[in-house]
Amino acid sequence: MTQTMLNLHEMEISFGPQHPSTHGVLRxxxxxxxxxxxxxxxxxxxxxxxxxxxFEAMNYPQCVPHTDRMDYxxxxxxxxxxxxxxxxxxxxxxxxxxxxxxxxxxxAELQRISSHLLWxxxxxxxxxxxxxxxxxxxxxxxxxxxxxxxxxxxxxxxxMRIGGQADDIDAAWIQKLNDFLGIFDAALDEYESxxxxxxxxxxxxxxxGVIAPDDAIDWGLTGPPLRGSGIEWDIRRAFPYEVYxxxxxxxxxxxxxxxxxxxxxxxxxxxxxxxxxxxxxxxxAETKEGDLKAKVSRVIRPPEGEAYFSVECPKGExxxxxxxxxxxxxxxxxxxxxxxxxxxxxxxxLVKGHLVADMVAVIGTIDIVLGEVDR
Amino acid sequence: MxxxxxxxxxxxxxxxxxxxxxxxxxxxxxxIAFAIIMGIVAFTTLVERRxxxxxxxxxxxxxxxxxxxxxxxxxxxxxxLKEDIVPAGAQKAAYFxxxxxxxxxxxLVFCLIPFGPPPTFAITDVNVGLLLILALTSTGVYGIxxxxxxxxxxxxxxxxxxxxxxxxxxxxxxxLSIVGVLMLSGSLSLVEIVHRQELGVWNVLPQLVGCxxxxxxxxxxxxRAPFDLPEAESELVAGFHTEYSGMKFAxxxxxxxxSMLVNACLIVILFFGGWTLAIAxxxxxxxxxxxxxxxxxxxxxxxxxxxxxxxxxLYIWFRGxxxxxxxxxxxxxxxxxxxxxxxVNIVVTGIVILLVRNGGA
Numbered sequence: 071m072t073q074t075m076l077n078l079h080e081m082e083i084s085f086g087p088q089h090p091s092t093h094g095v096l097r098x099x100x101x102x103x104x105x106x107x108x109x110x111x112x113x114x115x116x117x118x119x120x121x122x123x124x125f126e127a128m129n130y131p132q133c134v135p136h137t138d139r140m141d142y143x144x145x146x147x148x149x150x151x152x153x154x155x156x157x158x159x160x161x162x163x164x165x166x167x168x169x170x171x172x173x174x175x176x177x178a179e180l181q182r183i184s185s186h187l188l189w190x191x192x193x194x195x196x197x198x199x200x201x202x203x204x205x206x207x208x209x210x211x212x213x214x215x216x217x218x219x220x221x222x223x224x225x226x227x228x229x230m231r232i233g234g235q236a237d238d239i240d241a242a243w244i245q246k247l248n249d250f251l252g253i254f255d256a257a258l259d260e261y262e263s264x265x266x267x268x269x270x271x272x273x274x275x276x277x278x279g280v281i282a283p284d285d286a287i288d289w290g291l292t293g294p295p296l297r298g299s300g301i302e303w304d305i306r307r308a309f310p311y312e313v314y315x316x317x318x319x320x321x322x323x324x325x326x327x328x329x330x331x332x333x334x335x336x337x338x339x340x341x342x343x344x345x346x347x348x349x350x351x352x353x354x355a356e357t358k359e360g361d362l363k364a365k366v367s368r369v370i371r372p373p374e375g376e377a378y379f380s381v382e383c384p385k386g387e388x389x390x391x392x393x394x395x396x397x398x399x400x401x402x403x404x405x406x407x408x409x410x411x412x413x414x415x416x417x418x419x420l421v422k423g424h425l426v427a428d429m430v431a432v433i434g435t436i437d438i439v440l441g442e443v444d445r
Numbered sequence: 446m447x448x449x450x451x452x453x454x455x456x457x458x459x460x461x462x463x464x465x466x467x468x469x470x471x472x473x474x475x476x477i478a479f480a481i482i483m484g485i486v487a488f489t490t491l492v493e494r495r496x497x498x499x500x501x502x503x504x505x506x507x508x509x510x511x512x513x514x515x516x517x518x519x520x521x522x523x524x525x526l527k528e529d530i531v532p533a534g535a536q537k538a539a540y541f542x543x544x545x546x547x548x549x550x551x552x553l554v555f556c557l558i559p560f561g562p563p564p565t566f567a568i569t570d571v572n573v574g575l576l577l578i579l580a581l582t583s584t585g586v587y588g589i590x591x592x593x594x595x596x597x598x599x600x601x602x603x604x605x606x607x608x609x610x611x612x613x614x615x616x617x618x619x620x621l622s623i624v625g626v627l628m629l630s631g632s633l634s635l636v637e638i639v640h641r642q643e644l645g646v647w648n649v650l651p652q653l654v655g656c657x658x659x660x661x662x663x664x665x666x667x668x669r670a671p672f673d674l675p676e677a678e679s680e681l682v683a684g685f686h687t688e689y690s691g692m693k694f695a696x697x698x699x700x701x702x703x704s705m706l707v708n709a710c711l712i713v714i715l716f717f718g719g720w721t722l723a724i725a726x727x728x729x730x731x732x733x734x735x736x737x738x739x740x741x742x743x744x745x746x747x748x749x750x751x752x753x754x755x756x757x758x759l760y761i762w763f764r765g766x767x768x769x770x771x772x773x774x775x776x777x778x779x780x781x782x783x784x785x786x787x788x789v790n791i792v793v794t795g796i797v798i799l800l801v802r803n804g805g806a
Contacts, residue, residue: 091680105603197769198670198673199767200501201501205502270671274769274774425773426603426680427674430680
């Protein structure tokens, strides 16, 4: 009786914001009974930079580099979402040259692979498998080299412009991309040989952090956390943008909605991204070199109105909602719908009743980036 | 022993003979062995990082000295010079004692382990050597529990608790897996156990199950991957030694590596014929080595070292390959699989021994 009153068997620990496996500065206040989690409460905001407010004070082209810094491991898709939203606001969407669209898709898919590689690295090392970390970084390095060749930056790319692309790609770049795609399947098999059938890996992931399909929809999850529960939903298929309607690719879905299924989903997504890139390489050969930009006035002042544009970023649906008052060169309001933020909201329900070690697995499997959560 | 080195022995002329045999010589040998083992243990940390680097497509430390081989000297110097932080609210006395507790038994055990053909390389040959080793190694856990508790840190406390549960669970299969070997050799003396193996076959063949259980249990007992739960960095930051810095941290570290070495030595002695390379009394037996003089004895030591090195590398290989077990899964593996399996192994060994004896008679 006394014990229940004083809660002597429960202990509250502050998991983060400086903790090896919270992927940045997430803080989770965890109430534990022995090793079992009674309650978990994520506390966010340690990386808040007021990006949305900044957007109101800058003209549209100035905003693009700031989108890089939201999901800093997948900046190409962030650029894509923002420029897409502004183009929609300007009514330019149909006028973007085909070559620019294909380049955007290629960059986005490369970014998807690189983001998933980083996810695999951190997820595996969180569960104690050290070696995949180094193997995935070996391949991610090649992708970053490709980015560097394209736009000069490796991480915060700032690689897309409103109305098209600034830089073209050449035969040497395509050759380098082909080299990378040539080794990538073998690399994926190598990671899988360390994890997929490993007894300990399966024990640590199967049945952990199960998301029921209905819950996933109710919580508004997107990306692999939604598809892992068996729901085939992908913005690239549901609302095709750029050239996705012409591309052949499959949307991998899981069955049980647990950590292991999400792992398999992401591994397969990387393979599908590779397929998309191969199709893009043959598609881009048919377009005219240098035809990269639609006619855009030098001062971008969209007409009064609002636009919502979303892309499938590696972590889920990334949406930009922009309101223009028609008078200024800056947005009246810009809201970002980051997948990490929404997906993170499922954390408390996913970890309740599990052990501390499982919480690490769950944080890893929903793949959050705090730059995007806090904005 | 005193007969082989009469000059040195004459120095102890005034000391009674049994005293020389049981106290003086073992002490000298232990001091020499301690210095060498300290070096080996420190060197292991370098080997681990280099081998892991090789497995993980990276280099590992290669800056201090040629190929980085002086890194193992640089590390202790760095740790010695570091500030020694005592966290606020720590239980001071316990916090200071905790790092010493695991390192004492870990090094003391080396008194009992023969590194090569006796008598030169065996510091002592105690007739209950194996029991004494088990007793000593199992006291190492006190330091970890105490350190985890005294740090005034919740992560440390959890690490200490995990460690306590883990070591208690794995001492049992660790001990049980040896029983089969004891039944075969009929002795607790390590020298005798090796002697039995060179006359017959290495124990790994008749005791394959026991050897496997021992291998898993020894990995779990020293908190190595995939059983490195007490210091699981992605969960508990650094577990029981989160708050320890400088030389206190180094003590925990050294104790862990010394225990690894002890266990690698034990598995070689118990299951892989120790320093011999012989089957059914043929090949390089202890006796052959002793008749070959110093050359043979050194050869025995080198064979032993090579076998131990293999198991040390195996630990590192495990670390490069496996994810980490979860706490409850680890307990499950220990209590539901390893202990029953070890018990079955004992029963089967007993029956077979009885049958063979009766058949032979």
